Amino acid sequence: MKSVEIKNLVYSYTDNSPVLKGISLDIEEGEYVSIVGHNGCGKSTLCKLMIGLLIKDSGEILINGLTLDKDNLQQIRKKVAIVFQNPDNQFIGATVEDDIAFSLENDNVARSDMEILVKEYAAKVGMENFLTKEPSFLSGGQKQRVAIADALVRKPDILILDEATSMLDPNGKKDILNLIKKMREENPKLTIISITHDIEEAYLSDRIILLHEGEIVLSCLPSELFNNREVISKYNLSVPFEVLLKQKCLELGLKVTEKTTIEEIGEMLWQLK
Numbered sequence: 001m002k003s004v005e006i007k008n009l010v011y012s013y014t015d016n017s018p019v020l021k022g023i024s025l026d027i028e029e030g031e032y033v034s035i036v037g038h039n040g041c042g043k044s045t046l047c048k049l050m051i052g053l054l055i056k057d058s059g060e061i062l063i064n065g066l067t068l069d070k071d072n073l074q075q076i077r078k079k080v081a082i083v084f085q086n087p088d089n090q091f092i093g094a095t096v097e098d099d100i101a102f103s104l105e106n107d108n109v110a111r112s113d114m115e116i117l118v119k120e121y122a123a124k125v126g127m128e129n130f131l132t133k134e135p136s137f138l139s140g141g142q143k144q145r146v147a148i149a150d151a152l153v154r155k156p157d158i159l160i161l162d163e164a165t166s167m168l169d170p171n172g173k174k175d176i177l178n179l180i181k182k183m184r185e186e187n188p189k190l191t192i193i194s195i196t197h198d199i200e201e202a203y204l205s206d207r208i209i210l211l212h213e214g215e216i217v218l219s220c221l222p223s224e225l226f227n228n229r230e231v232i233s234k235y236n237l238s239v240p241f242e243v244l245l246k247q248k249c250l251e252l253g254l255k256v257t258e259k260t261t262i263e264e265i266g267e268m269l270w271q272l273k
Contacts, residue, residue: 001029002062003158003191004050009059011045019045021214022059029157032184032192034202034222037211038236043195044085046211047160050193051080064157078107081151085163087143088135096122096138096146097131103154121153122146124179126172140167148176152183161194165201177204199226203240210235223258 004027012018019042027033035043048054050061052073061068063076084090093099097118104114122128125145135143144167151159159180165173184190196202203222210218210225212235218225225231226243245265249256254268 001064003027003029003031003064004193005060005062006050007060007062009046009049009061010057011042011049011054012057018057019214020049023211023214023216025209025216025219027191027193029191030184030189031207032180032194032205033207033209034194034196034205035209035211036196036199036202036237040213041211042214043211044162047082047162047193047195050160051077051082079157080160081154081156081158082160082162083144083147083151083164085166087140087147087167090147090150091135091143094134095131096127096133096135099135099146100149100153103150107154117153121149124152125149126175141169141172144168145172145176148179152179155187157189158191158193161192161196163195163197165196165198173198173201177201199238200240203242210237 004025006023006025008022008024009020010018010022011020023046035046037043045054049056050063050068052068064079066072066076068076091099092102100118100122101114104117109117118131119128122131125148127142127145127149130138130142135146138146144164148164165176168176180192184192194201194205202208203226205222208218208220208222208225209216210231217235218231223243226239227247231237232239242262245262246256246260249265249268252272254272256265256268
């Protein structure tokens with residue numbers, strides 16, 4: 001089953017400057033897709049179109065088989081959760097607890113169940129000790145954790161992350177990526193769409209879509225993209241540390257594959273020394 005179907009999508013902020021130029025894209029249920037590309041390529045515009053925050057010029061968007069239009073918009077938004085780069089744009093409640101509970105209240109979840117869920121998802125993102133705090137007193141990284149809890153507590157079919165880990169330090173980012181991994185294990189049908197500049201993060205996904213000047217230029221496995229030196233050079237992309245390390249090991253004559261772990265490489269290098 002396809003979670004997202006996009007057909008010939010066109011969008012322009014002005015009449016003479018199309019941001020998305022007739023792109024078509026399918027994302028399968030349970031897939032973890034990263035959309036990468038330089039600033040201005042249309043990544044964030046695409047995710048805003050997918051939840052109806054922007055209105056397309058032409059083309060078609062289907063979410064879980066439903067056409068995204070004014071008749072289906074509210075039903076679709078119940079299936080999709082989004083976390084933006086700037087969490088201040090998402091806060092509604094006076095406290096962390098109120099904010100995480102907001103969507104549950106809209107869904108008429110019983111108060112007793114709501115309290116359990118709020119505590120559970122606050123703990124998942126490491127914010128269980130901040131439930132009574134006002135969002136304005138939180139750091140950027142803490143706000144981002146709360147925004148992620150807001151999204152996950154809804155148990156969406158599709159989770160869109162628009163640079164959602166950009167304000168987190170390396171440990172915080174690792175925690176959130178581990179959480180996403182756990183959520184996928186608990187719910188294999190959860191579809192994740194990550195808009196990111198973080199190459200290391202993108203490398204963890206099932207598939208990478210490379211956008212350039214409003215067009216999809218490549219859709220492939222992360223390993224296929226980052227081992228394609230011609231594409232890396234042409235679009236001035238960074239390469240994940242793990243890929244660079246494996247490439248160097250191959251130059252040294254070590255037998256490494258896509259499945260070789262960092263720990264196994266460390267053991268090989270130790271033996272080589």
